[in-house]
Amino acid sequence: MLEQTGSSATRVSTRTKRPTMADVAAQVGVSRALVSLVFRNEPGASKETRDRVLRAADELGYRPDNAARLLARNRSMVLGVMINVRNAFHADLVEAIYVEAERLGYEVLLSALGPARNERKVVEALLGHRCEALILLGPNAEAEYLAEVGEHTPTVVVGRRVSGAGVDSVHTAENKGIRQAVDHLVGLGHRAIVHIDGGNGPGSAERRRAYRAAMREHGLEKEIRVLPGDHTEESGVKAGETLRHDHQLPTAVLAGNDRCAMGLMHALSRAGVNVPKDISVVGYDDSHIAHLSHIDLTTVRQDAEQMAQLAVRSAVERLDDNRLPSRELILDARLVVRGTTAPPPA
């Protein structure tokens, strides 16, 4: 039985305690403050001392301790990001968030949703780590909760419309994207255009509404048909089965997102239905899977990079001046026509 008492009794370890600034300072023979200056790249240290400090640090294997840094600094310069690891579009966003955050001198902390980790838990975890601001990718939580969070921490919601909850939001103009998709399909000659719903996924309500509106404007109200679904491949597969057992296949499908479109296309091609000859498919997100040469999905492009940039900047601006009114940034969505849409079969 090993007893650990006192701070002097270190862990049973050949591994020595992590070196601190004081160790580096002692090694070089200067003060801690000087080492601190060097590591923050602040002026006030001569070139030589700087070199000596850095060399000594390297020798000792010194690495600044972020926890201490965060604590000592008034600002933590950390942005917390909530993601769903299953979501390919989130992957695109995260990558771009890292880039923009680094550009602005911020660090990024990721926390993922999971079977036993709901949104509240994730948010708590992030706040616990001193994130100054939160970026929530496609949250499902009620507006009240988001408002509550936003009240004490600058919060940006990405990919979902949040009205008047006192938090910023960045999303695409779903209606324009869907509108373009429907226009494109109608232009190709389609009339029987089905929409697979995204359930309560972010943006789904708007997409559904936009689909209905667009169909009506083309005089196709009688063709309106919305299949239940969500933002997973599985729902696309199910929708594909439903359609296949129908008396008559529609000539085009507007999927809730790319993942759903993927599932749908799989189900269809396995059933011997050719895309786009027999049926056209349009996705939503333009996540990296859509680009793949042979998937080559016609989809509504949400510019992940730009969304990420705006989200990060939004958070940062609010940190600089937290009296800013909450705002909604709406990016244009743009239809990217690729290989899964074609004129309907004659």
Added chain:
Amino acid sequence: MLEQTGSSATRVSTRTKRPTMADVAAQVGVSRALVSLVFRNEPGASKETRDRVLRAADELGYRPDNAARLLARNRSMVLGVMINVRNAFHADLVEAIYVEAERLGYEVLLSALGPARNERKVVEALLGHRCEALILLGPNAEAEYLAEVGEHTPTVVVGRRVSGAGVDSVHTAENKGIRQAVDHLVGLGHRAIVHIDGGNGPGSAERRRAYRAAMREHGLEKEIRVLPGDHTEESGVKAGETLRHDHQLPTAVLAGNDRCAMGLMHALSRAGVNVPKDISVVGYDDSHIAHLSHIDLTTVRQDAEQMAQLAVRSAVERLDDNRLPSRELILDARLVVRGTTAPPPA
């Protein structure tokens, strides 16, 4: 391009400074130490005081500050996890890691690879946040670097074999998995079985070797054929094209992983090749996409949950006693036969 809608200037934004333990203590009229006890769920506070403290904390919106906690505690109880957000199998692993870590009282910090974030950068970021141990999912870094990291921090590598680098590793017995897959295909009557290589992806070298060995043992050395590739959908697509332009299609393909298999199947089905009637496909990973009912991919199951559990436990055990020798945990891989394999066309 960018709209900005009006704001409901809800935010009064008297965002006061985040309350601390001292604030809570003052409010209740006790010492900081007592509040600390309550929040750590340690004995030593009466039921009533406990309640009063919690109530006051809730009122003030107090939330323990992890950075300070980490700093003050000798142990940080944080595990750092490096992931690739693009990788669906990593998603499975992460979810399971959270579960196991929580069970053992550890927190998890995620850091993702990205276009401008290589493995070193990710590792630095994690160490900077006081992670006590690292779990690296499918790293590509050289063994020397891993050894260097492992020297000062308990490190577990998942999904890749690392020999004698002084770090633990958890991976599946690639040879057994591949072996089963080849046996299965041969049992169905296949002879022309192609392997799409995983490039320098984790486990690829072993899988390639195992494929060759298994083919030889079945007397099929003349049928051995390895197509270049990696662990992305794109490589599956490319391989599909290569095969399609061949004088003769093989009757079965062993993909480098599930993503590769997905790309391959897409390419094939678009070319009018039916899976599994015309060609059988086997994946590797059993990531969640493989389960999808209509994808229904025959694949080699790597038990994400178990791998994650072992990785977390391994890290934790090493934290408890870091004089443990480094070890390699090898899980059995198991072929999961689903719908993408069938006897070859007559």
Added chain:
DNA sequence: AACAGCCACTAGAGCGCGCTAGTAGAGCGC
């Protein structure tokens, strides 16, 4: 009455760093 034992609670020293205020010394003009 004396004392141990226990419970509820407190004082105060850190954890590793950032940062403000300050100093020592060199150089310079007069």
Added chain:
DNA sequence: GCGCTCTACTAGCGCGCTCTAGTGGCTGTT
């Protein structure tokens, strides 16, 4: 000599927390 500025550095407090070593009061035992 004096004051002045500028560079290169240092002292030491405080960030919000944990944790050890207490204190004081109450009960029960002899």
